[in-house]
Amino acid sequence: MKYQKLISKLNPKFIKLNEPLSKHTTLRIGGPADIFYEPRTNEELIDAIIHARKENVPITMLGWGSNVLVGDLGIRGLVIRNQAKKITIGQKEIVEKSENNENLINQWEKSYKSEIRWNSATEKEGARKMYEFQDLDYDENDRPIVKVVMESGVDLPFAINHLVYQGLTGLQWYGRIPGTIGGAIFNNIHGGTHFIHEIIDEVKVLDSKNQIKIYKQNELKAKYDYSIFHDTKEIILDATFNLRKGDKKRAIYVAQEWTKRKALHQPSNSIGCVFQNISVKEKEKRGWPTVSVGYVVEHVLNMKGFHIGDAWISEKHHNFIENKGKATAQEYLAVIEEIKKRALEKLGLNLKLEIFLLGEFK
Ligand SMILES: Cc1cc2nc3c(=O)[nH]c(=O)nc-3n(C[C@H](O)[C@H](O)[C@H](O)COP(=O)(O)OP(=O)(O)OC[C@H]3O[C@@H](n4cnc5c(N)ncnc54)[C@H](O)[C@@H]3O)c2cc1C
Structure with a gap:
């Protein structure tokens, strides 16, 4: 065999x-x-x-x-x-329970339920707030650093709950982002104006010659939706984070508020924003209120309600495409292609993917 x-x-x-x-x-x-x-x-x-x-x-x-x-x-x-899920804070080790993805995703989906629906048509002026959550921002760089090492299989929602709730802050901006520490580092996740590389001291990987290698923060080449691992294809093993002995109450509030707003505006049966934000320069040139492509798809391309099979442009956030039942990868891809085509033809806008395509397509 x-x-x-x-x-x-x-x-x-x-x-x-x-x-x-x-x-x-x-x-x-x-x-x-x-x-x-x-x-x-x-x-x-x-x-x-x-x-x-x-x-x-x-x-x-x-x-x-x-x-x-x-x-x-x-x-x-x-x-x-990867189910290696150890978190080390000083001498203390916590090992998150192993759980298969199916259960984790089901639990995460059910963990925040709300019936309120965002009426995006009446929120045009508030688009910036709704898409970018800038009103929740603050800075804690003057607080003492606490080093925390997390293996790449640790689940981000677990890490946030566990660490923020004991006053170790820095991850609160990533409330309700599904995934693992490995995935978060690979694409340098962002929560509003924050990027995860900002709180990383170093990342340990297995390189292509099967050697252990350490990248310091300034070697990650991290920027919006990018880290050096896109090119090196190395295996992320763990990372040391510079968390802060911060304001626990405020961090819990922010994590909960992010979770609440994201649950309202971002459907879970998705893979996050499909396209990368446009640049601030482009936004200003066009006179749009936000850099989010969700605004462009909804208000400029007017693609509300567009779908192919069960792959639907989400009504909660138009930069998300949902699987409303039995969508295939082929259908999902066809919706992406249609948005790209219309943005290029009607606006001369070349949209870039924020998601990754893996495996074989028909
Ligand atoms: C509802 C929703 C909201 C979201 N909100 C946000 C958001 O606010 N901000 C944001 O940035 N993203 C967001 N996302 C996108 C996504 O959740 C993040 O990018 C997340 O970090 C992906 O983690 P993952 O573990 O699921 O990675 P996967 O999707 O499984 O993998 C992503 C990439 O990382 C690579 N990878 C994973 N682990 C390792 C490893 N150990 N070593 C090397 N490579 C590895 C994979 O090969 C793949 O190429 C959202 C998604 C959803 C569904």
Whole structure:
């Protein structure tokens, strides 16, 4: 059997063959992974990578699949969902319980329910506030630093809950962002004006020669939706964060407020904003109130209600595309292509993807 040699080297308890990736993505879209593996420690993760490389088996890292569109034909080779979930604060170690993505995503979806609907048509002037949440901003750079090391499999919602609620602040801007620490570092997640690299001291990776390598913050080349790992394809193992002994009450309020607003305006059956924001220069040139492409899709391209099959431009936030039932990756991609085409033809605007396409498409 194909991959037999690799399979014999992995921990059999954590392997699934031909595992549908629709069970492991927030969109619930994606064909099968040839081998789906969930190592419980960084040692097991490193071991798997070394063996797969030796056997020339392609490797794909996956967190919650909350920023990826996986093709309907799935992913060949080895797909790894890292379950190494240790958080170290000084001498203290906390290990988050291992949980499969399906349960994590279900729990996250149910964790904040609201019936209130944002009427975007009447919120035109408030668009900036609604899309960017700038009113929640503040600075704590003068507070004492606390070093916290987190393995890449730690779930971001768990980390926020756990750390902010004990007064270790810095992650509050990322309330209700689904995913893992690995995924957050890979694409340098943003929450309003904040980027996660700003609170990173260093990142430990396994490089292409199977050596451990450390990147200091200034070596990450981090910017909006980008880190050096897009190009190096290295495996993120863990990261040391510079959190602050901050204002616990305020951080909890901000994390909760972000969560509340995001739950109102951003549908969970999605993969986040599909397109990157436009530049401030472009926004000013066009006289639009926000850099969010959601505004452009809704108010300029007038694509409210557009859908192909079950892939719908979201009515909550028009830079999101939802899977309202049984959407395929093909349909999802077709909606993306249509928005891109209209933006280019009608506005001369070249929209860039904020999400990643993984695996094989029809
Ligand atoms: C409702 C909703 C709201 C969102 N809001 C935001 C937001 O406010 N800001 C924002 O920036 N994003 C947002 N996102 C997008 C997404 O949640 C983030 O980008 C998240 O950090 C992705 O993490 P993940 O673990 O799910 O990564 P995945 O989607 O699983 O993977 C993303 C990429 O990271 C790579 N990767 C993952 N782990 C590793 C690793 N250990 N080593 C190397 N590479 C790795 C994968 O190969 C893939 O290329 C949102 C998404 C949703 C559904």
